[in-house]
Amino acid sequence: MENRDVLEAEGTKLAAPRDIRNDWLPDFFKAQRALKTQGAIPDDLAARLRGIAPQSGTLILTEENIIGVPNDLVQLAGIYPLMGARVATIKALFPDATLELYFSVRSYDSFYRSMYSEVVRNRGFLPFDEFYNEDRFATNSWAAMIDEITATIPGENITLWRFEDFRAVMPDVLSRISGFDDVAPLIDRYAPQTTRPSLSQKTVDILGDIAPAIGIKEALKLTETINQHYAVADGHTPLSVFSDEKTATFKAAYTSDLAMIRTRHPALTILDGPSVSAVT
Numbered sequence: 001m002e003n004r005d006v007l008e009a010e011g012t013k014l015a016a017p018r019d020i021r022n023d024w025l026p027d028f029f030k031a032q033r034a035l036k037t038q039g040a041i042p043d044d045l046a047a048r049l050r051g052i053a054p055q056s057g058t059l060i061l062t063e064e065n066i067i068g069v070p071n072d073l074v075q076l077a078g079i080y081p082l083m084g085a086r087v088a089t090i091k092a093l094f095p096d097a098t099l100e101l102y103f104s105v106r107s108y109d110s111f112y113r114s115m116y117s118e119v120v121r122n123r124g125f126l127p128f129d130e131f132y133n134e135d136r137f138a139t140n141s142w143a144a145m146i147d148e149i150t151a152t153i154p155g156e157n158i159t160l161w162r163f164e165d166f167r168a169v170m171p172d173v174l175s176r177i178s179g180f181d182d183v184a185p186l187i188d189r190y191a192p193q194t195t196r197p198s199l200s201q202k203t204v205d206i207l208g209d210i211a212p213a214i215g216i217k218e219a220l221k222l223t224e225t226i227n228q229h230y231a232v233a234d235g236h237t238p239l240s241v242f243s244d245e246k247t248a249t250f251k252a253a254y255t256s257d258l259a260m261i262r263t264r265h266p267a268l269t270i271l272d273g274p275s276v277s278a279v280t
Contacts, residue, residue, distance in 0.1 A: 002189050007178060011057030020063055024052055028066065032082070032089040041092060049093050059097075060177060061090075070118040074126075077136045079111075084148040091152050099153050102177055105142045105258070106163035108250040112137075113241050117199045121223055124216035125207040128241050141253075143260040146268070155268035160261070165273030172271050201237045202230040 004014050015024075027049055031041045041049075053059045067087075068080040076082075091099060106114075116131045149158065159176055161169045174183040203226050211219040230236045242250070262270065 003186050006186070007060070010179070011054075012060060012178065013054045013057065014060045015052055015062065017063045017065075020052065020061075021065070024049065025063060025065060028086075028089065031093065032085055035089055035092055036085060041089070046093060053094065053097075058179070066090075070115040071123055073112075073115055073137075074119060074131055077139065079140050079142060079145045083145060084151070087149055087152045098157065100157045100159070101149065101153050102159045102173060104161050104163045104166060105254075107254040108140070109242050109247045110163075113239060116241060117239060120199065120204065120207065121196070121220075124220040125204075125211040125223075126216075127208065132241070141257050143257040143264065146261050146265060150265060150268075155265040158265070159269045159271065161271040162258075162273070165271070168273030169271040196224070197227065198232050199227055199239045200230045200232050201239050203227040203236075204239055206230070 007014050020028075027045060031045055031049055034041050034045065052061075067083040072078075072081050087099075087101070112132060116128055119126065119131060146158070146160075159173070161173060166173075171183050171187070174186055175181060178186065180186065203223070206226050207219050207223060210222070232238050258270065261268065
């Protein structure tokens with residue numbers, strides 16, 4: 001709360017997940033669908049959504065589900081299939097605002113593993129080969145995603161970093177977002193919520209055994225209890241979904257796509273660790 005007050009004293013309003021997830025976010029999704037199907041956002045809906053912004057100054061809108069949810073990948077092609085439309089909706093709501101995007105990318109092997117884990121934890125068990133569709137995912141690319149986003153937000157207003165580098169680049173990221181030169185006090189005051197431990201391979205194997213017998217919904221209720229018993233922290237093997245050869249292929253594609261982004265969008269900033277230097 002203290003960081004929120006410090007930001008507001010400098011003219012910056014923070015809208016975090018707890019502020020927007022219950023009401024604002026569902027309305028935002030309605031707006032995106034209306035823009036797609038009707039070509040415009042109804043005035044009353046637009047007014048409610050715009051009410052989140054301060055009369056002047058900066059709004060930091062931080063909510064990962066704005067750009068999409070893991071289950072989108074089960075149904076649609078693309079890294080974040082709805083991200084382009086969602087960014088365009090924000091632009092439609094705030095046409096006179098200068099939009100800036102701060103976003104992390106990660107190696108495709110760990111990205112798909114993470115997204116699959118979230119589907120299992122939030123929607124219930126399904127076999128990995130029902131989540132990962134080789135044909136549908138074949139053209140998935142961070143470079144293609146950035147190409148789509150820059151139709152709405154110019155490259156010079158986009159900052160990327162590799163998920164793998166976040167600890168190293170975090171001060172730079174926070175400085176750019178907050179406008180503060182010294183972000184150490186913000187970091188010191190921040191009390192992160194405890195994150196759920198990664199799924200172990202044993203947990204997913206057990207879920208695969210029991211889900212057909214007791215049903216997906218009942219198995220879902222047991223997921224965290226099982227994972228606590230077979231925790232990675234206690235020595236159990238982390239979830240593994242790709243062969244070493246496939247993982248190496250994904251990592252090579254990841255490196256290639258980052259190079260492609262730099263070439264196609266030279267004005268875009270990529271923060272590289274561990275030196276925390278900005279490379280454009």
